[in-house]
Amino acid sequence: MNEIFNEMYADGDTVRTHYSPYSDWLAATAPDRIREKLVEADALFRRAGITFAVYGDETGTERLIPFDIVPRIIPAAEWEFLQRGLRQRVTALNAFLHDVYHDQEILRAGRIPAEQVLCNVQYRPEMQGIDVPMDVYAHIAGIDLVRAGAGEYYVLEDNLRVPSGVSYMLEDRKAMMRLFPELFARYNVAPVEHYPDLLLETLRSVAPAGVRDPTVVLLTPGAHNSAYFEHAFLAQQMGIELVEGQDLFVDDEIVYMRTTQGPRRVDVIYRRIDDDFIDPLAFRPDSMLGVPGLLTAYRAGRVTISNAVGTGIADDKSTYPYVPEMIRFYLGEEPVLANVPTWILRRPEDLAYVLGHLDELVVKEVHGAGGYGMLIGPRASRAEIEEFRTRIVADPARYIAQPTLALSSCPTFVDSGLAPRHVDLRPFVLSGRDVVMVPGGLTRVALREGSLVVNSSQGGGTKDTWILAC
């Protein structure tokens, strides 16, 4: 897996067919004009306040997520394949969640070790035996895909709790259309702008049974959250109220919001707050963000929480290696999308292998997120490796290991001009009455040369993603 797949060039200078109109345009466009457009793009994002707050930054400054103007282009046939795989994977993940919180057949069949699920902190006993509308738990799933050496796709991870980034997908498209309208004349790019409609439709479809015209709200931790821009953006695009915990209250197992005209009933809560914080009575008592009594109302089926409580058990990194098995078990199909080969360090033979190859592998903490708590062997110092080794030996079950994937790269504008930078892709899959998605997703790009970390909190940027219509 050492070869790096370049999204634009087949080998050296040969431009891949689907990139050739772009390449022609680039060759015919003066570098100064591109520079101007970069400045314009920056102003556009800044004026619109498309920013994210950085945790641990004392000054409380808001930063722009760098936006790159070279699109990530994916041919129609490739997207067809990805879409099939995404639909299959998310369907299986939802089936797994329903099973785990009901009869646990997959555990009884021994396909996934029972203790691996039941002793996991992400397993929520509060959800055991609770029915959710349509049996769907992960209404919004962000599936991270990467491409390796020969251009083959892998699922890097499933995000089933509160996946974010979709607003950047939409804003990136808006910016590209504004900055480079002429490119859209050269390409037939599939639209993504209807995402908020699909999301609202999905959320309404999972309202508690019997509610005719459900009231949907988006629950945010507040204006100081790093993803607040996205919360406000989505609420506005869907035309629903953006609420904070203090705006909601529960009375006799019914959830209301406080309005200028008195209490108004709420049926579906699209929450952008982690499980731990949604109800101080049920989870963290120190949470100021949640709504006391919400879980009781939820368990009584009086309100839908989206994503459901307890989805973390399905996207936990220790569960990840078993997803192909879930697909076979629930759907009787072979997985369309491959997993990255993964060593499960709770297994002694895997542990032994990994400890002997730490300098080649990526080791991840199973509950880590955002690129934190991770060792990238080939880039780590001796000392870092040894420090990680001590941590692994102390608690092997907390870690998994994967080969260092040579993430595909895409030309990107950096200070020195156009240069290849590693990218991934996060499509957003919506599950309600149906499983739907808009063609595309968020392409994240690691802006530091050679870096494989695409997370915005660690210097990642974004690109518009073009799925070509057939």
Added chain:
Amino acid sequence: MLSRTADHLYWMARYTERAENLARMLDVNCRMTLLRQEEDVVRRRWTSTLATVGQLEPFLAARGTVSQSAAIDWISFERSNPGSIEQCLDRARENAHAVRGTLTSETWETLNSTWLEIRGFRRDTVSAQALANFFEWVKFRSHLARGVIQGTMLHDDALDFTWLGTYLERADNTARILDARFEMLAEDAANSDDAGDYYEWSALLRSVSAFEIYRKVYRDLITPRRVAELLILRESMPRALRHCMSRVHQVLVKVANDRSTETLRRAGEIDASLQYGRIDDMLATGLRRYLSHFLSRTGDLGTRIASDFLVSDATG
């Protein structure tokens, strides 16, 4: 709509309006001091201005003695002063940020740009010309915000609470400006000449964009009685107390809920007293007494609006 959302919109509007009126007051003061340079008059003017905006005590605590440049700096840019123009614009933006989903993107971008741009004004290089430009800029950002709100926002209760904040704040500010000016003039009355008076009154009118309006309405000499009548009782004058309170009353009728009956009654009472009031009666009882009573009534209205609509108790 959510009580919290209404609260943010209301304060977004109040702070925007407040920043504008502060700029108006400062602008007129600066112009007046170009005319009359006696040091004690200038100091008294700025002392009175600081008192008008309720900032005299914190100013004296922080800066010691009153001077023109210190007062301008304090009211315009001082970050530790929650009532400075800079802080008002910061709070307007912060409130807008909290409800940006309720605002149109144009409205949000306008307030956000204002907030971004105020950093471009350097407080340490304040020539008279630069200051005039700054005050002008603040006024026009406020005009722009109002125009964008008017021209793009859905005419629903979000807009109602925005106007409620705008007009209540404006009524308060106009009353304060009048009060301060009448105080200065009363004290000066004994030793001022007519020309000085003329400039004082025309400055007051200009500070509320009423100079040309005065000419148009009265086509006559500027007299304190007419100035008071114009700025208190004239319905068609957009910064007059009557105009503002009539709008406040209208909005409260529209957004009324089952707790707001008394608030609505009090707003109606103020509105009616302005509608049927006579300037001679007000002058007879003493204009400053009238204005301070008015300010306490609008203050009370603000408190009642907050408890009826903006911060709900546990059961809504």
